[in-house]
Amino acid sequence: MEKIAIVGVAQTKYERRKKGEIFYDMVYEVTTKAMEDAGYTLDDIDNVITVSNDFWDGRTISCMAVQEVAGAHDKNVSTVEGDGAFGAFYGAMRVLGGFKTTLVVTHSKGSEGDSKVITNAMFDPVYHRALGLDAISSSALQAQAYMEKYGITEEQCAMVSVKNHGNAKNNPCAQLPMNITVEDVMRSRKIADPLKLLDCSPVSDGAAAIIIADKDSAKKARNTPVWIKGIAHCSDAYFLGDRDLADPRALKDAAARAYAMAGITRPRDEIDVVELYDAFSYMEPLWLEGMGFCNQGDGGRMIEKGISVKGGSLPVNPSGGVLSAHPVLTAGLARIIESTLQLRGEADERQVPGARTALAHGINGPCGQSHCVWILGRE
Amino acid sequence: MAAWLQDVEDLTLKGQINVPYTWSVGEVGSRFLVALRDEEKILGNRCPSCNTVYVPPRKNCGSCFKDIDDNQWAELGPEGVVTAFTIVRYDYPLQPAKAPFAYAIIKLDGADVGFVHLIRQGLEKLRNGVRVKALFKEERTGHILDIDSFVLLEA
Numbered sequence: 288m289e290k291i292a293i294v295g296v297a298q299t300k301y302e303r304r305k306k307g308e309i310f311y312d313m314v315y316e317v318t319t320k321a322m323e324d325a326g327y328t329l330d331d332i333d334n335v336i337t338v339s340n341d342f343w344d345g346r347t348i349s350c351m352a353v354q355e356v357a358g359a360h361d362k363n364v365s366t367v368e369g370d371g372a373f374g375a376f377y378g379a380m381r382v383l384g385g386f387k388t389t390l391v392v393t394h395s396k397g398s399e400g401d402s403k404v405i406t407n408a409m410f411d412p413v414y415h416r417a418l419g420l421d422a423i424s425s426s427a428l429q430a431q432a433y434m435e436k437y438g439i440t441e442e443q444c445a446m447v448s449v450k451n452h453g454n455a456k457n458n459p460c461a462q463l464p465m466n467i468t469v470e471d472v473m474r475s476r477k478i479a480d481p482l483k484l485l486d487c488s489p490v491s492d493g494a495a496a497i498i499i500a501d502k503d504s505a506k507k508a509r510n511t512p513v514w515i516k517g518i519a520h521c522s523d524a525y526f527l528g529d530r531d532l533a534d535p536r537a538l539k540d541a542a543a544r545a546y547a548m549a550g551i552t553r554p555r556d557e558i559d560v561v562e563l564y565d566a567f568s569y570m571e572p573l574w575l576e577g578m579g580f581c582n583q584g585d586g587g588r589m590i591e592k593g594i595s596v597k598g599g600s601l602p603v604n605p606s607g608g609v610l611s612a613h614p615v616l617t618a619g620l621a622r623i624i625e626s627t628l629q630l631r632g633e634a635d636e637r638q639v640p641g642a643r644t645a646l647a648h649g650i651n652g653p654c655g656q657s658h659c660v661w662i663l664g665r666e
Numbered sequence: 667m668a669a670w671l672q673d674v675e676d677l678t679l680k681g682q683i684n685v686p687y688t689w690s691v692g693e694v695g696s697r698f699l700v701a702l703r704d705e706e707k708i709l710g711n712r713c714p715s716c717n718t719v720y721v722p723p724r725k726n727c728g729s730c731f732k733d734i735d736d737n738q739w740a741e742l743g744p745e746g747v748v749t750a751f752t753i754v755r756y757d758y759p760l761q762p763a764k765a766p767f768a769y770a771i772i773k774l775d776g777a778d779v780g781f782v783h784l785i786r787q788g789l790e791k792l793r794n795g796v797r798v799k800a801l802f803k804e805e806r807t808g809h810i811l812d813i814d815s816f817v818l819l820e821a
Contacts, residue, residue: 413695413699413722414810418762418769418783419758419760421758423756429750429754435750479756480755481698
């Protein structure tokens with residue numbers, strides 16, 4: 288792959304309700320900050336990708352409403368309706384396809400709609416929607432299938448929440464920095480067994496942006512470029528019953544292809560930090576298995592051994608992860624941004640010392656139907 | 667920060683989008699729903715290439731990318747085995763049952779994929795591996811909820 292890099296990043300603070308700001312304001316904030324971060328002006332951006340979803344925004348063709356504030360006035364602009372990691376994937380493809388620089392900007396305000404009604408609508412209307420399934424109850428099915436199959440305990444999942452909310456204390460953008468214990472998680476309100484309140488990510492508002500540049504344009508950027516070493520995505524079946532929910536096949540495939548592109552053969556040794564999409568606590572061990580950091584079924588033990596804590600041999604979600612802020616669509620791009628900051632050595636209190644290679648990850652669809660894996664590097 | 671920003675009252679606007687749809691169920695889906703309605707039967711169909719028996723039935727197999735031709739229909743269940751479940755503890759208006767109730771993935775007898783549906787009773791006995799049976803509604807309209815729910819069978 289030709290050398291392309293992330294040269295600018297920006298994210299808003301993630302909050303339960305940004306009452307004073309409309310989408311327009313949030314997109315403008317991160318677009319200008321990402322350009323500032325790169326040391327670019329609008330003239331240096333030659334195309335734009337916006338990421339939005341009509342149901343979350345409550346308007347059709349939601350992308351059209353943010354074109355000007357995304358810096359897309361008089362530019363080539365295109366849209367991805369899905370997680371920001373996938374939007375960024377499209378942005379990278381555009382740079383590989385001949386554009387010099389792509390700005391990718393995502394926004395969502397979970398606070399304005401109704402997350403249960405909206406996520407119910409992701410299911411097939413004939414067979415599944417009428418059952419009332421939503422993101423929480425479908426994920427609970429996956430959690431149960433996975434935990435039961437491999438003997439993953441609720442305590443092991445609770446340790447993920449404790450770790451990630453603790454990590455969030457080092458992230459000024461995080462919504463839920465918290466000092467909690469495994470017992471707090473275990474005693475929190477039952478939502479859909481085995482998920483309890485503190486196993487679930489919050490409703491969040493937020494926006495994020497990155498700028499991807501080709502090699503020559505990256506030289507003009509103010510910051511150290513972070514190079515895109517490998518990217519891949521893969522999708523599994525749509526109907527939950529068609530999938531083995533305990534086996535993230537699509538993630539295994541995406542990770543294998545991203546590793547091959549990046550020349551990674553021993554991910555556990557070669558990757559220094561992971562930012563993954565932990566919408567629920569059980570997802571962290573399950574996705575770590577899918578990424579090949581441990582054997583299938585060993586994700587719980589990996590958490591228990593403290594490998595993924597800040598200061599462990601493979602820190603996972605030092606930002607606090609999606610459990611600590613879940614702006615839908617923006618959350619995957621935030622994983623890429625956090626990985627970028629780690630590789631620049633600019634992650635402040637949450638910095639993993641000497642991080643040279645990072646994995647960032649986003650998901651789309653119920654129970655991680657599709658996965659997007661990014662390998663980023665300092666060199 | 668401009669002085670007025672400190673005093674501004676942040677207003678919100680309430681709204682709702684109500685869009686009626688009339689979705690085609692499709693030929694295969696229609697046969698499935700008509701069988702629920704008229705015969706209290708759960709139909710699936712078999713991919714002639716990989717032999718996977720699908721429920722709900724499909725017009726083609728996504729994994730083989732082959733048509734599933736017309737003589738591959740199979741009557742499934744009405745019993746099956748629970749392979750995953752969750753007991754739901756919250757209510758919201760789109761659920762067809764009051765909490766607590768369960769969603770389960772059920773491997774119907776004769777099927778190779780899971781069938782997602784509801785379990786209303788006997789939640790304390792619910793485990794992976796328990797056998798359940800479809801309970802049909804008296805009044806059926808050609809809808810997935812013509813199956814009221816699945817009930818646990820005594821071991």
